[in-house]
Amino acid sequence: MKGKVLVTGGAGYIGSHTCVELINEGYEPVIVDNFSNSERFVIDRIREITGVKCSLIEGDCTNQNFLESNLKSLDLVGCIHFAASKAVGESSKLPLKYYHNNIASTVAILAVLEKINCPNFVFSSSCTVYGQPDILPVTENSSIKPAESPYGRTKQMCEDIIRDCYNAGQGIKAFALRYFNPIGAHPSALIGELPLGTPNNLVPFITQTAIGKRAELTVFGNDYNTPDGTCIRDYIHVVDLAKAHVKAIKKLIVSNESVFDVINLGTGHGNSVLEVIESFEKVNGIRLNYKIGPRRNGDVEKVYADCSYAKDTLNWKTELSLEEALKDAWNWEKTL
Template identity: 60%
Template sequence: MAKILVTGGLGYIGSHTVVELVAAGYEPVIVDDLSNSNIKILDQLSKIIGFKPAFHQFDLCDMEKLEKFVAAEPGIEGIIHFAAFKAVGESVKNPLKYYHTNIASLVNLLKVYKDKPADFVFSSSCTVYGQPDILPVTEDAPVKPAQSPYGNTKQIAEEILKDAVVSGDVKKVIALRYFNPVGAHESALIGELPNGVPQNLVPFITQTAIGKREKITVFGNDYNTKDGSCIRDYIHVVDLAKAHVAALKLMANNDFKGYDVFNLGTGNGNTVLEIIAAFENTTGVKLNYEIGPRREGDVEKVWGDVTKSANVLKWTAKLGIDVMMASAWEWEKYLSQNPS
């Protein structure tokens, strides 16, 4: 079994990817500093995959600890790099936190694996497109000035990776540009578990539905969209996780060289108000929500063209909005019945 390093592997997307890696015959090795994740997810993962995966707790910005890890875990053949802060709003308020963590962790990884034959999958974002001129947005669309420090860290990281491929510091890199991951594993044992107040829509929806939050604020209803709220391309996290396995398989092919990027979405856009309605229709739970002012850093509308992912990565999203909402709700109910 190929040994794959999964940074941020106890986080939302990372934990689901660990499950899919094991299902595909890989051996995951998790590194996570638990700054935005919970150690109990390690036990939850163990219940799903049948064993406790290797886990190392430290901050990738700590070069000394990273070098010790590399010595302790030889034979890493692939790296899937999730570890990063990811909240648009927080990044606007605290940009230096985002630049330090998101960029330094990547550079450190590239340094320690410089002379080792590890393929690299990078967790990028559709935020690199800013507000696209043409929708759906393709991978060839120009990368516009970022509308948040978070988005800028993804742009900078992609540039670093491209330069590292040109220099030969890393041989094969795929950057996966996520749209909006939602939902949870069908077991309801893992899902999105934000520390503190959620920064993303769906966990705020489920926490409001369960009674943890009083109400949802919809940030703006005066955008140029069908109902005035922002449009995003929502994708089930399990579909997203499977794409990382597809990326590793593509890079294992000797025909793959250098650097490439792929959109990961459904190819369809939904407004915030449509997602609220979908949750209510799927679960039968009515939500308390209000319209608030626009949020700084938010893009009006974006959804992806996923033709390249289908043709080259051999991957397409399978799970629809109803499954996304139902699985997110089952996860929230599990959390309420199993408090930490």
């Protein structure tokens, strides 16, 4: 193995897929998770996919003493930090939960990594840091607007914290990966998006409606300035996204250069909510029961990425289509 990589929130949606890709690349993931928004069976599923059992440390990443006592003897080569609350809509209702979970965990992890001399850090950021952009597609040099939600503000703040640590000469080497809208599931249908309670993202709401868990799907607004009136997002297959994280941490590990950089991860084009619904119906042969509802607080009208910098910096680009992601998401839903 090439070394141990800490994966906070590693039992979660993107974290679990990244653990699979880390193992495929010869790294040994060490998961820290408190299972506040994930399930324990995911650890077994990672082993089923890869044949490798991940190390698991159960606990809260906002607790610096807990982190230090458990990590100091592990000889980590890097850290990928996913652990955070992540629902845009919920963050507008529960802002203190988001400021505590997302910011305190990042501060605690950075402090511990400095103490144990582990400089390589990949941060799970978000396109929400851009707010509603003036010009599309969004590049890494686009203006950082006031975020539309507390969730987005926490990602902006965490990026600032990492940048400040880098500028202070604390030896950190870091990428903040600003990704767009992850969807889909592993093609094995053994791991995928598993929201606890009511989903806050579009695709699990689609799949739960299709299978009958929910009576209907609500489209939040059809009066936006878009071709069909519904919001436009850049939907990226979670396996493509996971591979980008592995490329990022690998580049930091093998490089001797001190760096802090931000990188967009997306497909480079947008799809509207109605386009996603229609694609799901077509690829899976299912009719969805949906209605148009009012706009939702915190939603940006349209956003999609310019991903050329990711190709130049990480030698990465997406390989999987929207249709493949929606097929994988449906196969995953059917196993639950």
